[in-house]
Amino acid sequence: MNVAIILAAGESRRMGEPKQLLPFGSKTILECVTDAFDSPKIDQILVVLGHKAEEIATRISHARARVVTNERYREGMFTSVQAGLRALPAETKLVLIGLCDQPRLQQATVETLVDEFEKKRHKILVPVHDGRQGHPLLFAGRYAKEIVAMDSSLTLKHFLAAHADEIARAPVPDEGVLVDIDDRETYERELNK
Numbered sequence: 001m002n003v004a005i006i007l008a009a010g011e012s013r014r015m016g017e018p019k020q021l022l023p024f025g026s027k028t029i030l031e032c033v034t035d036a037f038d039s040p041k042i043d044q045i046l047v048v049l050g051h052k053a054e055e056i057a058t059r060i061s062h063a064r065a066r067v068v069t070n071e072r073y074r075e076g077m078f079t080s081v082q083a084g085l086r087a088l089p090a091e092t093k094l095v096l097i098g099l100c101d102q103p104r105l106q107q108a109t110v111e112t113l114v115d116e117f118e119k120k121r122h123k124i125l126v127p128v129h130d131g132r133q134g135h136p137l138l139f140a141g142r143y144a145k146e147i148v149a150m151d152s153s154l155t156l157k158h159f160l161a162a163h164a165d166e167i168a169r170a171p172v173p174d175e176g177v178l179v180d181i182d183d184r185e186t187y188e189r190e191l192n193k
Contacts, residue, residue: 008100009050104176134177
């Protein structure tokens with residue numbers, strides 16, 4: 001089973017309002033991201049919410065998306081990663097960690113990464129565009145217990161550093177793996193592309 005976890009629990013402090021619900025084309029930013037993972041290659045989508053969880057949950061229209069609430073979201077993004085991993089089905093073979101603020105991520109890119117991971121039997125896979133690492137991060141489901149057991153003050157970078165020799169990198173043509181919308185300036189720039 002392949003499961004995508006979309007991290008959408010943050011407070012959007014730099015934006016001043018929930019960026020998950022900002023319009024991006026005919027959808028919200030979060031809908032754009034959920035659409036990218038809404039593929040036959042993904043068996044389940046978990047959307048981790050925290051700040052304004054009820055308001056955002058009512059706007060998630062994807063039938064395959066299941067909401068996971070992170071009550072500890074104020075303690076940092078890693079608590080959302082751990083909340084998502086705790087909700088994984090036992091038979092999960094592949095986990096994809098996506099960010100709620102990457103509306104340019106393409107479904108074709110997600111599918112290419114899943115194919116690459118499965119065909120080459122990678123343990124951990126990171127997309128790369130223009131020499132820079134992006135998201136989603138892909139890793140074997142067996143790592144979930146290890147990450148959940150880590151101290152919540154750590155980050156996924158600590159996990160990756162501990163497994164540096166197991167990381168594969170996949171060059172992709174999709175700039176969407178890098179573009180995340182953290183502030184109003186970036187939002188306006190991406191809207192006008």
